[in-house]
Amino acid sequence: xxxHPPRIPSSEITPKGVYLNRRTFVAGAVAAGLLPSAAGxxxxxxxxSRNMAGDEAVTPKESVTTYNNFxxxxxxxxxxxxxxxxxxxxxxxIKIDGLVKNEMExxxxxxxxxxxxxxxxxxxxxxxxxxxxxxxDGFQLSExxxxxxxxxxxxxxxxxxxxxxxxxxxxxxxxxPLPWPYVEGLRLDEAMHPLxxxxxxxxxxxxxxxxxxPIRLVVPWKYGxxxxxxxxxxxxxxxxxxxxxxxxxxxxxxxxxNVNPNRDHPRWSxxxxxxIGEDKGFFSSGRRDTLMFNGYDEVxxxxxxxxxxxxxx
Ligand code: MTE
Numbered sequence: 001x002x003x004h005p006p007r008i009p010s011s012e013i014t015p016k017g018v019y020l021n022r023r024t025f026v027a028g029a030v031a032a033g034l035l036p037s038a039a040g041x042x043x044x045x046x047x048x049s050r051n052m053a054g055d056e057a058v059t060p061k062e063s064v065t066t067y068n069n070f071x072x073x074x075x076x077x078x079x080x081x082x083x084x085x086x087x088x089x090x091x092x093x094i095k096i097d098g099l100v101k102n103e104m105e106x107x108x109x110x111x112x113x114x115x116x117x118x119x120x121x122x123x124x125x126x127x128x129x130x131x132x133x134x135x136x137d138g139f140q141l142s143e144x145x146x147x148x149x150x151x152x153x154x155x156x157x158x159x160x161x162x163x164x165x166x167x168x169x170x171x172x173x174x175x176x177p178l179p180w181p182y183v184e185g186l187r188l189d190e191a192m193h194p195l196x197x198x199x200x201x202x203x204x205x206x207x208x209x210x211x212x213x214p215i216r217l218v219v220p221w222k223y224g225x226x227x228x229x230x231x232x233x234x235x236x237x238x239x240x241x242x243x244x245x246x247x248x249x250x251x252x253x254x255x256x257x258n259v260n261p262n263r264d265h266p267r268w269s270x271x272x273x274x275x276i277g278e279d280k281g282f283f284s285s286g287r288r289d290t291l292m293f294n295g296y297d298e299v300x301x302x303x304x305x306x307x308x309x310x311x312x313x
Pocket of ligand 1: 064126
């Protein structure tokens, strides 16, 4: 696989050890009542940085953290940033079970200290025809799955979001927009692909609640809804697992959901997209062409021989 050189010179990347020590210090100071809460600190160290969005500008943090889809906190784009303040992502653990040699329940702190955290700048294309460029901090899902040692019979990976109606107003209201928990899935080879990331941060800081704290999936060649947030369970399974949007509207959202400008959504075109936070100027349409696999052509081999328009969309 060809990696583009980092867009940001590594000399400009803040050593995350500084954040780490700062957090420990700040936590003590907060406990002692000397400081307000420690916004902006992170619990991980970033070892490496890879820009995989070419020369496209990173989307402003303000947009990435206020224009969200996270139905557990409401269906409006600003609901997640407004109504996720009571969500408590710590302590946290993820259970890995099913067809594995080593079933495990791993705490977030252990994960953060044992995984090589790197920055990856990826395009994110939502199925609603908008997109962003986001600097994620995370580790390859393959590294975590290797710890669990999938059995030969494991063919798919199923993911589950936490259910906490007390902290997630979208799960407790009279109107329930989706069945809970939010679930997603990948084929095992998709999950093991080096581009598939478990993100724990953005812009070098802990993931904000609205972006899926404390840990979420990022699959940059698929529509954004595959990127399930606030994951609490990962199961290795034999058969294709259910996915929330496919259950909600099977004729609109397939299991694969690879970004594909040639397969329109039944209600809108997928040929172009609107880049959030970008001013394209008065004479421009403000839209850019959507690329097959969101521009991540290196995954094409995963789908050779499959009909990605009619059958395996
Ligand atoms: N995960 C859960 N648990 N609940 C959700 O509603 N929305 C999905 C995905 N993950 C969603 C979710 C959709 S539709 C998108 S486009 C992305 O999260 C949005 O991620 P962002 O808000 O960090 O940009």
